[in-house]
Amino acid sequence: MSRxxxxxxxxxxxxxxxDPNQSEFLEAIHDFFQTMTPVFEQHPEYIDANILERLTxxxxxxxxRVPWLDDAxxxxxxxxxxxxxxxxxxxxxxxxRLHPSVNLSIVKFLGFEQIFKNALxxxxxxGGKGGADxxxxxxxxxxxxxxxxSFMTELSKYIGPDTxxxxxxxxxxxxxxxxxxxxxxxxxxxxxxxxxxxxLNYGGSLARPEATGYxxxxxxxxxxxxxxxxxxGQRVIVSGAGNVATYAIQKVTxxxxxxxxxxxxxxxxxxxxxxxxxxxxxIKEVERGRIKDxxxxxxxxxxxTGSVWDAQLTADIALPCATQNEINGAQANNLIAxxxxxxxxxxxxxxxxxxxxxxxxxxxxxxxxxxxxxGGVAVSALEMSQNSMRLSWTFExxxxxxxxxxxxxxxxxxxxxxxxxxTGDYLSGANIAGFTKxxxxxxxxxxx
Ligand code: GLU
Numbered sequence: 001m002s003r004x005x006x007x008x009x010x011x012x013x014x015x016x017x018x019d020p021n022q023s024e025f026l027e028a029i030h031d032f033f034q035t036m037t038p039v040f041e042q043h044p045e046y047i048d049a050n051i052l053e054r055l056t057x058x059x060x061x062x063x064x065r066v067p068w069l070d071d072a073x074x075x076x077x078x079x080x081x082x083x084x085x086x087x088x089x090x091x092x093x094x095x096x097r098l099h100p101s102v103n104l105s106i107v108k109f110l111g112f113e114q115i116f117k118n119a120l121x122x123x124x125x126x127g128g129k130g131g132a133d134x135x136x137x138x139x140x141x142x143x144x145x146x147x148x149x150s151f152m153t154e155l156s157k158y159i160g161p162d163t164x165x166x167x168x169x170x171x172x173x174x175x176x177x178x179x180x181x182x183x184x185x186x187x188x189x190x191x192x193x194x195x196x197x198x199x200l201n202y203g204g205s206l207a208r209p210e211a212t213g214y215x216x217x218x219x220x221x222x223x224x225x226x227x228x229x230x231x232x233g234q235r236v237i238v239s240g241a242g243n244v245a246t247y248a249i250q251k252v253t254x255x256x257x258x259x260x261x262x263x264x265x266x267x268x269x270x271x272x273x274x275x276x277x278x279x280x281x282x283i284k285e286v287e288r289g290r291i292k293d294x295x296x297x298x299x300x301x302x303x304x305t306g307s308v309w310d311a312q313l314t315a316d317i318a319l320p321c322a323t324q325n326e327i328n329g330a331q332a333n334n335l336i337a338x339x340x341x342x343x344x345x346x347x348x349x350x351x352x353x354x355x356x357x358x359x360x361x362x363x364x365x366x367x368x369x370x371x372x373x374x375g376g377v378a379v380s381a382l383e384m385s386q387n388s389m390r391l392s393w394t395f396e397x398x399x400x401x402x403x404x405x406x407x408x409x410x411x412x413x414x415x416x417x418x419x420x421x422x423t424g425d426y427l428s429g430a431n432i433a434g435f436t437k438x439x440x441x442x443x444x445x446x447x448x
Pocket of ligand 1: 093117165166168169170348373374376377378
């Protein structure tokens with residue numbers, strides 16, 4: 001066994017022994033380590049610096065009680081988290097997720113991925129993530145507000161525009177960022193740079209809501225073009241109906257593709273006439289309803305319960321935009337049987353390890369989350385820049401910068417894959433390009 005392989009196995013065993021129950025975190029580490037052998041073979045200095053043990057242990061983890069009052073006047077308690085994973089290249093940056101599944105393992109996997117995603121953007125942001133096991137589904141505006149105020153009362157002690165800048169993720173959009181910022185302001189003063197994803201009238205950036213979905217489609221377009229393909233005429237399966245899915249649907253349609261599905265945790269819509277993003281937006285963002293309602297409004301749409309990945313549809317491109325591990329090995333094989341040639345991830349870690357193996361065995365063009373969905377955090381970093389300069393760029397200016405950043409991410413991934421003789425492997429390319437940036441910054445800063 002080579003020294004590199006031995007080192008990777010050793011560090012994985014150390015992590016597994018420390019946190020045997022953190023299955024999502026271990027999965028993210030496993031996926032990452034699988035692509036690292038060529039780097040450690042060519043650069044034994046990373047082994048000498050024991051860079052992987054350092055990189056896989058968060059700099060700091062906060063876990064806290066979030067007490068809040070429901071509308072019936074009952075005291076409720078949620079569990080809040082913030083993981084400040086790595087600050088080698090800038091202040092911690094990453095979203096807050098509100099979902100009943102949130103636990104330390106999930107926040108750590110997200111924070112770990114965020115380090116490399118943020119490095120790939122080329123902007124000076126480190127990796128962090130947070131959230132709570134609070135379930136926003138069915139809660140009133142007042143309950144959401146009281147929860148956000150309580151959550152921020154504790155979180156405000158650890159964040160700041162130059163230290164840690166949270167944003168949205170699943171369950172956290174413009175409404176929640178507004179409540180969180182309002183509470184931060186009462187506690188610490190009006191410092192807009194402390195959160196991104198803000199409303200336009202109090203320091204938000206144009207194109208931030210669109211950025212993750214648009215970035216995903218720009219990235220997919222890069223993959224297609226590099227392989228002599230393009231969007232016009234392609235049938236696209238999108239999962240999810242949140243912020244990422246909605247704007248991915250809009251941009252695919254604009255570029256000439258046809259999105260035939262969208263979904264939520266109960267079921268999915270198939271619309272052979274093409275999903276209309278405006279109706280999805282109205283149902284999910286304005287009415288806060290369920291995707292089933294789409295079929296009541298659109299004659300060509302059919303609603304089914306269950307997972308869209310079990311649907312056995314014929315399509316060319318899959319854009320999973322819902323959540324982690326939404327596609328298992330069998331479902332990946334379904335997609336391949338249905339003619340899928342391209343998978344690009346809008347959600348974080350939506351493909352299980354077995355699904356990734358299936359893509360690789362079938363030579364699918366596979367765009368991993370940390371590259372494909374980096375557009376969101378990239379525009380968050382542009383929001384931070386605008387806040388610092390106290391000015392606002394136009395939509396076109398932000399969108400042009402986003403397109404350039406996504407093209408650079410793709411180009412860096414291709415270059416890293418070529419350099420390490422894994423040409424066409426965009427997963428390895430993204431991991432290696434992100435890793436070397438962070439590892440070199442850490443080593444330059446000494447043993448910290
Ligand atoms: N939650 C998003 C992500 O997964 C965005 C984070 C941010 O804007 O800071 O990258």
